[in-house]
Amino acid sequence: MTSMNADKIPDIIIGRLPVYLRALQRLAEKGISTTSSQELGEIVGISAAQIRKDISQFGEFGKQGTGYAISFLIEKLQDILKVDRVWEVVVIGMGDIGHALAHYQGFANRGFHVKMVFDNDPKKVGEKIGEFEVYNTASLAEKIKQHKIKIAMLAVPASDAQSVADQLVKAGVKAILNYAPISLTVPEGVRVQYIDPVTHLQRMTYYL
Amino acid sequence: MTSMNADKIPDIIIGRLPVYLRALQRLAEKGISTTSSQELGEIVGISAAQIRKDISQFGEFGKQGTGYAISFLIEKLQDILKVDRVWEVVVIGMGDIGHALAHYQGFANRGFHVKMVFDNDPKKVGEKIGEFEVYNTASLAEKIKQHKIKIAMLAVPASDAQSVADQLVKAGVKAILNYAPISLTVPEGVRVQYIDPVTHLQRMTYYL
Numbered sequence: 554m555t556s557m558n559a560d561k562i563p564d565i566i567i568g569r570l571p572v573y574l575r576a577l578q579r580l581a582e583k584g585i586s587t588t589s590s591q592e593l594g595e596i597v598g599i600s601a602a603q604i605r606k607d608i609s610q611f612g613e614f615g616k617q618g619t620g621y622a623i624s625f626l627i628e629k630l631q632d633i634l635k636v637d638r639v640w641e642v643v644v645i646g647m648g649d650i651g652h653a654l655a656h657y658q659g660f661a662n663r664g665f666h667v668k669m670v671f672d673n674d675p676k677k678v679g680e681k682i683g684e685f686e687v688y689n690t691a692s693l694a695e696k697i698k699q700h701k702i703k704i705a706m707l708a709v710p711a712s713d714a715q716s717v718a719d720q721l722v723k724a725g726v727k728a729i730l731n732y733a734p735i736s737l738t739v740p741e742g743v744r745v746q747y748i749d750p751v752t753h754l755q756r757m758t759y760y761l
Numbered sequence: 762m763t764s765m766n767a768d769k770i771p772d773i774i775i776g777r778l779p780v781y782l783r784a785l786q787r788l789a790e791k792g793i794s795t796t797s798s799q800e801l802g803e804i805v806g807i808s809a810a811q812i813r814k815d816i817s818q819f820g821e822f823g824k825q826g827t828g829y830a831i832s833f834l835i836e837k838l839q840d841i842l843k844v845d846r847v848w849e850v851v852v853i854g855m856g857d858i859g860h861a862l863a864h865y866q867g868f869a870n871r872g873f874h875v876k877m878v879f880d881n882d883p884k885k886v887g888e889k890i891g892e893f894e895v896y897n898t899a900s901l902a903e904k905i906k907q908h909k910i911k912i913a914m915l916a917v918p919a920s921d922a923q924s925v926a927d928q929l930v931k932a933g934v935k936a937i938l939n940y941a942p943i944s945l946t947v948p949e950g951v952r953v954q955y956i957d958p959v960t961h962l963q964r965m966t967y968y969l
């Protein structure tokens with residue numbers, strides 16, 4: 554119940570903070586200035602008690618009776634999650650998903666900016682995708698080091714994913730969002746998150 | 762520690778089963794026939810003890826000393842997750858993400874088949890996307906009822922997501938995979954899973 558200690562807060566709690574932040578930002582966009590753990594809980598589908606417990610790990614951000622000041626809580630969560638700044642990210646693999654990520658409007662105001670996109674297909678290299686010129690994956694390590702990129706989104710075929718991940722890690726990337734349906738092996742200190750629609754679908758069919 | 766009871770197994774465990782299943786299927790593709798909780802743990806980044814505990818919720822599927830027979834465990838997990846059959850799914854919204862889902866090769870052999878795709882843009886309706894003709898979202902309810910579809914993937918803009926979700930639920934859909942960066946309100950008995958790259962990225966920046 555005391556304040557911040559990166560080692561002591563369970564990752565499962567950290568995983569819920571972005572969901573709270575997203576809900577709070579949408580309330581703020583609607584011009585709403587205060588909320589309660591009850592209201593937030595209804596929006597995100599998590600119990601009010603759990604939300605209060607999660608948030609209290611980081612300090613006393615709400616007041617009994619009056620609830621949470623939305624802009625204050627947004628600032629605190631952005632600070633905790635280190636998205637009070639803008640992280641430059643790269644996208645590797647310019648198939649459908651890579652295209653979607655290159656065009657995605659949802660990064661703005663949420664802490665991320667796509668800096669460069671890559672593909673190893675000679676037909677795609679040099680092509681323009683929106684504001685981006687597609688770079689050759691062969692130049693990945695050099696460009697990542699040059700721009701001190703720490704975060705990559707991996708949208709290459711499963712068969713290439715581990716070898717590209719190895720290159721990313723060697724070049725200094727510390728966080729990989731992996732769209733390939735394969736588990737990556739990375740050294741200690743490098744984080745991987747997975748986006749695989751099938752695992753989400755299978756989690757729901759269990760209940761059908 | 763006793764066998765199946767849908768109400769009693771925590772959802773967090775259910776959420777890990779598809780990850781185990783994916784890893785087992787990749788081992789099987791490589792021609793490997795047995796594995797251990799240690800090996801599986803290294804692949805998926807979860808402790809061996811946790812894996813044994815999760816799997817033992819459903820019965821005794823491994824043997825002390827010899828580990829798990831992969832094809833047997835795959836069958837059991839497919840049965841538990843109800844992906845021992847093929848579920849027909851629909852995709853709504855034919856932007857980049859919708860295209861990616863319509864073309865996605867990763868559904869086959871994992872329990873899902875895209876049956877139809879929809880968009881409300883008159884310029885897209887009637888267009889061919891791979892094997893699919895894009896149907897008008899106006900015909901969504903009718904077509905979902907006709908084909909008894911229970912699962913939908915929602916790739917429409919955030920501003921449209923709730924109203925399309927309401928239509929889906931009314932037509933009988935019980936599971937929605939939502940790509941719009943917005944929390945959906947659905948009645949009891951309907952499941953929603955979210956795919957939002959930013960929440961995954963924010964979960965990693967915390968540790969940077």
